[in-house]
Amino acid sequence: MHKIDFMPQNVIVPKISVLTFCFNEENNIKKHIENVSFADEIIFMDGESTDQTVAIAKELGATVIKQNTTDKIQQQNIAINQAKNDWILLLNLDEYLSPELKNEILTKVSDHKNNELYYIKQTLFFFKKKIKHGEFNNKKRIFLFDKKRYSYSGDEKRKSNISFFKSNVLKNRIDSYSYKSFDEYNYKLSLLSKKEALELYDKNMKPNFYHFLLKPFFNFINQYFIKFGFLDGKEGYILAYINSFAVLKRYLILWLTHNKME
Numbered sequence: 001m002h003k004i005d006f007m008p009q010n011v012i013v014p015k016i017s018v019l020t021f022c023f024n025e026e027n028n029i030k031k032h033i034e035n036v037s038f039a040d041e042i043i044f045m046d047g048e049s050t051d052q053t054v055a056i057a058k059e060l061g062a063t064v065i066k067q068n069t070t071d072k073i074q075q076q077n078i079a080i081n082q083a084k085n086d087w088i089l090l091l092n093l094d095e096y097l098s099p100e101l102k103n104e105i106l107t108k109v110s111d112h113k114n115n116e117l118y119y120i121k122q123t124l125f126f127f128k129k130k131i132k133h134g135e136f137n138n139k140k141r142i143f144l145f146d147k148k149r150y151s152y153s154g155d156e157k158r159k160s161n162i163s164f165f166k167s168n169v170l171k172n173r174i175d176s177y178s179y180k181s182f183d184e185y186n187y188k189l190s191l192l193s194k195k196e197a198l199e200l201y202d203k204n205m206k207p208n209f210y211h212f213l214l215k216p217f218f219n220f221i222n223q224y225f226i227k228f229g230f231l232d233g234k235e236g237y238i239l240a241y242i243n244s245f246a247v248l249k250r251y252l253i254l255w256l257t258h259n260k261m262e
Contacts, residue, residue: 015040017083023047073154094178101172117145134229189246197253207251220244
């Protein structure tokens, strides 16, 4: 445990382990490590990078674990089990923590009445523009937890025995720069569509007219109109459009899989 400057001298802050996936990020590794330098341990789960990512990370004092499974949740749990500290912070490499968010994290873990886990909301930057509306604005994900008290499953919906409370959601948002271009965002959505389609296939679900036509349409209406995505200009339209297309693609892949064509 260690002390931090902005808190009273008698307050001891539990050590935190930061977990992040990486692949060919030699240009971003240093900035990321500097941003989470308040953590006691930084762990990268590397997907067999072919550039200097691993060498730079190790040189800067981070721990690198070779990603040995395609299951992201399983890989995260491997890293969680290897982490030295109880408090785990899950990050994406393209996310940025503000000083205010760092202070809030350290304050929460230092409180003897702290919760077993905390959620975070993101501020999405798309084409370098801050997105203020749409479905992304209120999405929450598990961000910080005590592995002694909470068993991470990767399910961002709360487990049945835990409910959302204001005290479980951090006040400060995290800035996400994950999607720098249309192609990059569309590619990541395609991977997600395939993953969701295979999950539905395992449940023996078969798509119908509603899934192919109405569900993508309602998805667009919801994001662009009901959740005011149109207020984000052309970027809001692009996000609503490609997310709706991703819904269609999910059920197309499911249909192809059932017909042995995928």
